[in-house]
Every structure is written in structure tokens, then in C-alpha cells.
Amino acid sequence: MALLPVIIAPDPRLKIKCRPVERVDAELVRLMDDMLETMYAAPGIGLSAPQVGDDRRVIVVDVGRDEEERAPLCMVNPEIIEISDQDVTYEEGCLSFPEQYSDVSRPDHVRVRYLDRQNEIRELKADGVLATCVQHEIDHLDGILFVDHLTALRRSMIMRKMQKTKRLKESELA
Ligand code: NI
Numbered sequence: 001m002a003l004l005p006v007i008i009a010p011d012p013r014l015k016i017k018c019r020p021v022e023r024v025d026a027e028l029v030r031l032m033d034d035m036l037e038t039m040y041a042a043p044g045i046g047l048s049a050p051q052v053g054d055d056r057r058v059i060v061v062d063v064g065r066d067e068e069e070r071a072p073l074c075m076v077n078p079e080i081i082e083i084s085d086q087d088v089t090y091e092e093g094c095l096s097f098p099e100q101y102s103d104v105s106r107p108d109h110v111r112v113r114y115l116d117r118q119n120e121i122r123e124l125k126a127d128g129v130l131a132t133c134v135q136h137e138i139d140h141l142d143g144i145l146f147v148d149h150l151t152a153l154r155r156s157m158i159m160r161k162m163q164k165t166k167r168l169k170e171s172e173l174a
Contacts, residue, residue, distance in 0.1 A: 006047075010162055021076045028056070029074075046063075046133045047095060048141060050141065058075070059138065073124070077115050078112050080138060081123075084109035088105065092132065097158065102147070108128070109126070110134060
């Protein structure tokens with residue numbers, strides 16, 4: 001397994017619409033293993049393929065609190081097929097937005113259909129932080145970032161900070 005570099009916002013690669021996967025094969029399973037390792041190392045609770053420069057509809061998620069409770073989920077072509085009327089608000093962060101957190105409201109229950117590591121169709125009913133995390137990651141596959149759910153003012157505040165950090169990093173490297 002290998003750690004993958006995570007793309008930091010702002011970056012046009014985070015705004016692409018990812019393409020569906022035709023079949024889950026060994027190469028894709030390797031990518032998902034690398035994504036999981038990268039997510040655990042960060043540490044984070046979710047990661048999407050575009051964040052590591054891949055344009056396929058793939059996410060990995062694990063909201064387990066520590067190593068003993070690990071329950072990794074690998075989802076290919078994930079699709080939300082049911083949402084609750086009730087919304088819930090969580091403070092969200094994103095590995096592509098280091099040190100930025102904001103409250104986001106989303107449906108508090110979702111049902112998701114996806115292909116698993118064995119190329120089998122599965123369904124997952126998620127609630128709580130798992131529901132939020134899965135929705136956040138699926139958004140990434142359509143180029144939607146958590147800041148896109150915020151007010152324009154809050155979003156531009158975060159994006160200005162991100163741009164500043166990026167310019168600082170680039171000038172350090174120059
Ligand atoms: Ni994210």
C-alpha cells in the first residue's frame with residue numbers, strides 16, 4: 001500500500017465530475033487500499049478519488065473512532081437512493097481544506113447503493129455522522145465541496161484563506 005498526495009483547494013481537479021466505473025478490478029481495489037491508508041494517516045474519516053487525482057466514482061469512509069473500531073467502507077459508483085426529510089447539522093472538515101471547519105446541514109438519514117470491492121451491488125442505510133460523511137464524499141464525485149453548502153460570504157472567507165496558504169507554500173518552495 002502507499003500514501004497518496006492529497007490535492008489541496010483551490011484546485012481545478014477538485015471541481016471535475018467523475019466518471020462511473022464499469023467493473024471493480026484488482027487495480028481499483030489497490031487504489032481503494034491506498035486511499036484508505038492515506039485517509040487513516042491524515043487522519044480523516046472519508047476520502048474521494050478526485051482528492052488523490054483520480055477521476056473515477058470511488059470513495060472510502062470509516063467513521064470508527066480508533067484502530068480497534070475500524071470499519072472501512074469502499075464504495076464504487078455510490079448513489080443516494082433515499083434521503084430523510086429531517087436535516088442534521090455537523091461541523092465538517094475536509095482533507096483538501098486543512099484546518100477549515102464549518103457547520104453544514106444535510107439529510108440525517110440516507111440510503112446508498114454502490115458496488116463493493118467484489119463488484120457486488122450493495123445498499124447501506126446510514127445515519128448520524130456516517131450519513132453526513134457519505135454525502136460529503138459523494139458530493140466530491142460531482143465537484144461539490146463542503147464550502148459550496150455555505151453562505152457566499154463564509155465560502156469566500158475560507159477560499160481566501162486557502163489561497164493565501166497556497167501562495168505562502170509556493171513562495172517557500174520557490
Ligand atoms: Ni472532503
